[in-house]
Amino acid sequence: MSEDHGRFIWYELLTTDQEDAKRFYGEVVGWIYDDMTAADMTYSVANADDAGVAGIMLIPPQAKAMGVPPNWSGYVYVDDCDAAAEKVKTLGGSVMRDPQDIPGIGRFAVVADPSGAVFQVMKPVPPPQARPKIAPGTKGHADWRELYSGDVDQALAFYAEMFGWKKDAVHDMGPMGSYILFANQDGQVGGMMNKPEQVARPGWLYYFQVGDIDSAAARVTSAGGRIVNGPMEVPGGAWIIQGVDPQGAMFALVGRKG
Structure with a gap:
């Protein structure tokens, strides 16, 4: 590979x-x-x-x-x-x-x-020059990937076989089950869990880095979007927002307080 x-x-x-x-x-x-x-x-x-x-x-x-x-x-x-x-x-x-x-x-x-x-x-197609490596936490770039699955154990096995992703830390979320962090060659890059009942179908959600999370939350609403979850603190000290854009697409943001 x-x-x-x-x-x-x-x-x-x-x-x-x-x-x-x-x-x-x-x-x-x-x-x-x-x-x-x-x-x-x-x-x-x-x-x-x-x-x-x-x-x-x-x-x-x-x-x-x-x-x-x-x-x-x-x-x-x-x-x-x-x-x-x-x-x-x-x-x-x-x-x-x-x-x-x-x-x-x-x-x-x-x-x-x-x-x-x-x-x-x-x-x-190979680019004319190597793509620069983007440091975690860089504003505007994707900083996390999250899978809401119909069967998280099956999903972990599938992606491990497809891409070599490995199970990393596991967080107990009580009645919502386990949140499984997965890693690739760059370290921890995302998480997986069984989808909550309110999520209509299995799917991926992508988190883009915005810096200050409260300022980003204000921009979401002023720009015509809707926040459905957050700002919420997650392990490691980051804060997240999950929302819906004006056309109805789910999106997510990650940042810090202050």
């Missing part, structure tokens, strides 16, 4: 109002955008400190026809996209969109784990 296999490398928002979503996350997270137009679509690259962090685009017509709502998703680096898609199936997951090329960008597939949580696998 390459040193990047199993790393989250990109995040993408599918939305019903691209310009308003750009405005919202620009105000809340501080992103600045570069728009790339090709054929009948525009793809907005969100930048933090001159580094691409995420993409924002309208929900494609085919996905919209299937009832796909506004949502965030993550891309995981793989050494071979086609082999990874086949492996997902052998491990009990499913392929939602067969592997295909994005010219000049890479080859990707949309897949789901055995509980139905959707994510993407991607083999990027």
Whole structure:
């Protein structure tokens, strides 16, 4: 395996109002955008400190026809996209969109784990220069990834086999069960738990770093979003917010007090 296999490398928002979503996350997270137009679509690259962090685009017509709502998703680096898609199936997951090329960008597939949580696998075209390593806690970048699963033990086994992720610390959450931290080559990068009853379906949630959490909370509401949980302190001294953007996509923020 390459040193990047199993790393989250990109995040993408599918939305019903691209310009308003750009405005919202620009105000809340501080992103600045570069728009790339090709054929009948525009793809907005969100930048933090001159580094691409995420993409924002309208929900494609085919996905919209299937009832796909506004949502965030993550891309995981793989050494071979086609082999990874086949492996997902052998491990009990499913392929939602067969592997295909994005010219000049890479080859990707949309897949789901055995509980139905959707994510993407991607083999990027090698960049002309090495991607800079982003230090944890860097504003505007993803700082945590969280899976709400239908079966957290099954999920841990699935992702361990797919990407080599390892079980790390476990936090007892009482009636909500266990919160399992997982690690890759960069150390602790996320957590998994069985989804709470109020969560409609298994899925991933991504946390973007915002610095002062109270200021970020104020920006969420003033920009037209809604906070559904938090600010709440989590182990390690960080504070989080979970919210819904103006178009209805779930998002999360992480930061500090003061």
